[in-house]
């Protein structure tokens with residue numbers, strides 16, 4: 001798609017195009033509360049059975065996410081012809097799902113937008129048995145999908161990201177971060193080239209317009225980008241108040257490898273890991289605004305220069321000393337006391 005042509009009036013407001021939509025306007029149009037609610041309604045329905053690890057329900061959710069990736073027009077990110085990254089050899093285990101928006105000829109590196117799609121097995125007794133996991137974590141998956149939609153809209157208007165973006169729906173988070181651990185063990189892109197990880201896990205049940213963001217010292221570059229983006233979004237950011245959350249979701253394995261990563265989350269609530277975590281109770285506007293914040297920060301970050309981690313250090317490293325022992329150099333005489 002072409003940019004909207006601008007007539008630049010000589011001597012007028014050179015360079016300004018009054019009709020061109022700003023990236024934030026494109027993002028706000030693409031990421032809406034209604035869109036998030038619709039997605040969560042499907043992904044957290046009783047038919048999805050709680051999407052628990054190693055179940056046909058997780059596989060059903062995986063197929064739903066693959067269909068969304070395809071509808072949004074994303075490329076395969078696991079292999080050349082698949083979204084599926086196996087996380088172990090058990091045939092019952094549904095995979096991680098990885099999609100990408102390829103950006104060629106511009107910036108280097110990769111930005112990861114993620115959320116886990118698995119949840120919990122049903123309760124054994126009671127009136128309601130199914131752990132729907134609307135907030136945990138259909139909200140994060142739908143936030144991730146909404147960011148993908150926004151990136152596609154930005155590209156269509158000539159305002160797209162300057163580096164490749166990966167969209168990952170992790171499996172096995174509730175079973176011990178199984179999917180994200182598998183990813184960092186056998187990554188589909190070099191870990192040193194991952195610029196940032198934006199991991200959303202429970203983004204729809206808290207105080208209005210307020211989100212907790214935790215990445216610790218390693219996550220600081222991502223937080224810096226989020227602070228700038230938030231000058232536009234204007235949410236209340238609760239930064240690094242929960243060091244106890246750093247290894248509690250899928251950002252953990254990335255942080256442990258020194259990759260700048262952050263978690264977006266709300267505080268544990270009354271329905272946390274309960275059958276009452278249902279779509280009727282989510283604040284879809286909170287999830288949408290969080291996804292807008294992620295989209296804008298990731299877009300801005302993609303345009304910054306980037307050197308793969310480890311490369312800068314290598315360039316600056318002193319030349320290794322020669323293997324041959326040097327002749328002893330004359331020692332400067334000690335000054336007289």
Ligand SMILES: [Zn+2]
Pocket residue numbers: 116136137173201202249
């Ligand atoms: Zn979760």
